[in-house]
Amino acid sequence: MTPPRNPANDAAFPKNDRGSGSLNDFKFDFVPRSAKLRIQLAGSDPYQDELRTVLDENGSDVHTAGGQRTIEEERTDAPMELRLFTGRRVSGVVGTVPRGLEPxxxxxxxxxxxxxxxxxxxxxxxxxxxxxxxxxxxxxxxxL
Structure with missing residues (x-):
């Protein structure tokens, strides 16, 4: 049975750019159930040029840079925007964590x-x- 989609994602992003992931994929304390678990970022459509630049410079394997929210962002429940670390530099924003998966x-x-x-x-x-x-x-x- 598939869990219902988060309505906050449905309203904020186009149908093809809502990201994916579910809290059902995690055990207690948000430990992933599988070593193969993936979460696809939402809201990547506006950042296609940045993603293409990172892909051309570094290939497809990258790491996130940061991800922690400031106290003000936490207080207002702002979306968690992510950037990529390419080995030499930090990219601009490339998407947001789907709502509900921030923890x-x-x-x-x-x-x-x-x-x-x-x-x-x-x-x-x-x-x-x-x-x-x-x-x-x-x-x-x-x-870890």
Missing amino acids: AIAEALGRLERANKPLRIPAEIVTTRRGLRVDLLIGQTRD
Whole structure:
């Protein structure tokens, strides 16, 4: 049975740019159930040029840069925008975490910090029929 879609994503983004992921894919404490788990970012349509530049410069394997919200963004429940670290530079915004999955991303960053690893979630730029998208390889953070 597929869980219902988050209405906040439905109203904020076009049908083909809503991202994907579900809290049902996580165990207690937001630990991914599978090492293959991916979350696709929402709202990537406006950032196609930036994604194309990153893909040309660095290939499809990249990492997130940052991801933590400021206190003001947390207070207003602002979307969690993500940038990519390409090895030499940090890109501009390339998308947002689908609504409702922000705690899973925050916990993954916390696991990385507790393991004394850089606060960078592995990601991959994928080509779809509707353009370039960013998949967070969140499952790779589960065994830290």
